[in-house]
Amino acid sequence: MVEPKAKKVREKKEKPKYNIWQNSVYVIKNAWVRDRMLVIHILEQIFMTVIISTIALFLPKTVVTQIISGVRINTLVITVLVFTAVTVVLQAIKNYFDSAFLYKRTWFRVRVCKDILVKTITTDYANLEEKRFNDAKQKANDITYNGSTSTEQIYYTFSSLGINLLGFIIYIVLLVSVNPLVLLITAVTTVFGVLVRRWANKWQHEHDPESAAYNKRLWYVNNIGNNYAMAKDIRLFAMTDWLKDLYNATMKLSFDFNCKVQTKYLIADIVDCVATFMREGVAYAYLIWQVLYFGLAVDNFVLIFAAIGGFSGWIAGILNDYSALYMHSLNYCRLRAYLEYPDKFKRDDGEPIAPEKGKDYSFELKNVSFRYSGAEENTLENINLTIKAGEKLAIVGLNGAGKTTLVKLLCGFYDPTGGEILLNGKDIRIYNRKQYYTLFTAVFQEFNILPRSIAENISQLPNDDKIDNDTDKINHCLELADLNEKVNSLPNGTASLLVKNVIENAVELSGGETQKLMLARALYKESPILILDEPTAALDPIAENRLYNRYNELSAGKTSIYISHRLASTRFCDRIILIDNKMIAESGTHDELLKLGGRYAELFEIQSKYYKDSKENEIQ
Helix, strand or coil, X not given: CCCCCCCCCCCCCCCCCCCHHHHHHHHHHHHHHHHHHHHHHHHHHHHHHHHHHHHHHHHHHHHHHXXXXXXXXXXXXXXXXXXXXXXXHHHHHHHHHHHHHHHHHHHHHHHHXXXXXXXXXXXXXXXXXXXXXXXXXXXXXXXXXXXXXXXXHHHHHHHHHHHHHHHHHHHHXXXXXXXXXXXXXXXXXXXXXXXXXXHXXXXXXXXXXXXXXXXXXXXXXXXXXXCHHHHHHHHHCCCHHHHHHHHHHHHHHHHHHHHHHHHHHHHHHHXXXXXXXXXXXXXXXXXXXXXXXXXXXXXXXXXXXXXXXXXXXXXXXXXXXHXXXXXXXXXXXXXXXXXXXXXXXCCCCCECCCCCCCCCCCEEEEEEEECCCCCCCCCEEEXXXXXXXXXXXXXXXCCCCCHHHHHHHHHCCCCCCEEEEEECCEEHHHECHHHHHCCEEEECCCCCCCXXXXXXXXXXXXXXXHHHCCHHHHHHHHHHCCCHHHHHCCCCHHHCEECCCCCCCCECCCHHHHHHHHHHHHHHHCCCEEEEECCCCCCCHHHHHHHHHCHXXXXXXXXXXXXXXXXXXXXXXXXXXXXXXXEEEEEECHHHHHHHCCHHHHHHHHHHXXXXXXXXXXXX
């Protein structure tokens, strides 16, 4: 296999929406609202660390002073023990608080993961198909997936920056007597080393999209390999070697990129070592000169030299922490770009709406057109349609004609790009979209079952008590969906667990049985509008016929919309519309459309001919 060429994945540079200060306030405010003890602990950690460091700074000076003064050995021992005891006690207290609050930082990161999940499951449905939205989601996930990411590390940076700032202030007070030139050289060499490291950090951040692209490819290939639904295709179509080659090729590109990153950091390390050598050499030379020619006391030599080293450390710490905070801020800009990704649908600011028992719901589509984001042509054009309350409407057409798209427009998953959809005379865009969804219940072509019990999958209720109180309703829905016989044959009945690759002793339903389960779930909701999108695709002919015979019972009291590409399966509907060439080409009952002799009749003849030929072959 030819390895893919490495491509430079670059984003258009945009000015960050928020600066360091704004993002810091955002993080601290959220921490204070969710658990203010974390903020209090950060402050405690700052003061405790600086106090311990200052005590450690004065210990050598005090010991040297006492040795020069000729104090007794027992006094010297007591001094050392007192300093040590105080340090140990303070360090023990600090370690206790650090351990006690360690999990909180992780908890806050997990809360951010939850924020991302909530955004994903509540955002406009149309956003889920936007590349820009999904790229923003990938970036948000990249900075939350483990404890080394910005959403957890930013709290450590706050602590470290506070420690370095407070330490810097205290050490400046201690070093007021030192030659300003020495302090300047110390500051300059420290800053130079830090700036080179910041250059390396900036290079890595600017090239993060390249790294993210490799990670995204690796995740995609890995997901295919772990996807149970793909397992059969991988084996039948000999995809194993292809997937391995693709994974290895992408891994190599990722490895080469990481080598470039590490080269930048190696340069930064070399510069930092040179700067440290110069700084320490100047400090030693100056202080020795002071001792030899200006009578600087040895104990002060010890204190000042240690303070200069500490002073350098505080400066480096401040610059490094600022650089780290800058990186965290950029990452938080990405996180907030996702969490604040614009939604067009009205929610709390929309007009309230909820299903009312006995109320009629009718739709009118006026010149409705729709085009998917990024598409060059409309999927639907100038759709004019009225759906009466209680009507059983069938939508038919070839694959890709736009049948499911039309239903998604009715459900409010998309807004039309042209025209309007009216519910009882009002544009659906004025309603609270979350409440609007409660009007519908549906079985779509794509569906998933949860690794929970059959009863929970039907009711979508996690509370066992509620399910126990609703057993009769669940059983009735199973009966309507023609799944009661299968469920009753199971040892645990509706309490049987599903999804075998998650739960070892789970029940494995067939494709048709799963489709019936989804039908039972749709019926359980009791919404006034029922949508069935190819509900018999996985059913055998007998089960399919049973569904047709019970359709009136299933849709009793509801406005129902039935989608199918099998034209013979729509006879029980009050009206059939055929979508062709992006528009409603024909409309009427089954018999009316056959008499019309148009596109519907042509397609019906093609489909029925297949069944006639099959039957004749069986007879022969």
